[in-house]
Amino acid sequence: MAAATAAGRFPPAGVQAVVFDVVGTLVEPWPPVAVAYEQAALRHGIACEATTIAARFAAAWRRQEMVDAAAVPAFATSRAREVGRWRAIVADVFSDAPQSEAVFAELWEHFAAAAAWRPLAAGSELVHEALRAGTAVVLASNFDERLLTIAPRIEPLSLAGHVFASSELGWRKPAPEFFREVEARLGHEPGELLLVGDDLELDVAAARRAGWRSLQIG
Ligand SMILES: [Mg+2]
Numbered sequence: 001m002a003a004a005t006a007a008g009r010f011p012p013a014g015v016q017a018v019v020f021d022v023v024g025t026l027v028e029p030w031p032p033v034a035v036a037y038e039q040a041a042l043r044h045g046i047a048c049e050a051t052t053i054a055a056r057f058a059a060a061w062r063r064q065e066m067v068d069a070a071a072v073p074a075f076a077t078s079r080a081r082e083v084g085r086w087r088a089i090v091a092d093v094f095s096d097a098p099q100s101e102a103v104f105a106e107l108w109e110h111f112a113a114a115a116a117w118r119p120l121a122a123g124s125e126l127v128h129e130a131l132r133a134g135t136a137v138v139l140a141s142n143f144d145e146r147l148l149t150i151a152p153r154i155e156p157l158s159l160a161g162h163v164f165a166s167s168e169l170g171w172r173k174p175a176p177e178f179f180r181e182v183e184a185r186l187g188h189e190p191g192e193l194l195l196v197g198d199d200l201e202l203d204v205a206a207a208r209r210a211g212w213r214s215l216q217i218g
Pocket residue numbers: 021022023024025197198199
């Protein structure tokens with residue numbers, strides 16, 4: 001990837017593991033989230049256009065991020081919290097329609113399938129570059145434990161030696177504890193880790209605050 005190689009070799013000297021964000025970095029939902037929501041809702045008798053859904057989804061997502069930011073401790077999570085997040089987002093998007101619980105259940109299953117995701121070229125290329133350099137490749141995502149079943153079924157996720165999902169770590173990015181937990185599990189110092197991600201705040205800035213190196217793509 002030109003942007004990465006222009007600045008020097010990838011991964012930079014001293015990096016023992018490249019830790020990739022997943023959604024928006026290595027894979028993206030396909031069809032897009034709003035289309036998947038539109039189709040699932042229609043099957044349950046709710047007619048709502050994807051453009052409307054996209055705007056509502058963005059607002060509902062932000063609302064749940066604010067819930068996590070305001071929690072004590074901030075950005076702690078669990079399997080139950082991740083299920084609760086998605087149930088609340090779907091209920092918000094469909095304005096609490098009585099069928100929203102059934103739509104939620106269908107969407108939870110939909111996004112748990114590898115077929116709901118497609119690889120992103122730039123991120124995939126960096127995974128291969130890291131592996132060619134003999135550096136460990138790791139996934140660390142705010143996605144929940146569904147990632148653990150998807151990862152072995154889709155390249156480049158399947159090339160990672162370790163897969164860490166928020167609900168299993170007990171923390172979401174940007175919590176510093178998220179990064180501390182990954183360090184502990186890998187047995188590496190912060191400065192030996194490079195986070196590659198698409199989100200300026202959750203990935204790049206949060207990793208730097210934790211003493212990691214970071215690189216934004218996507
Ligand atoms: Mg991302």
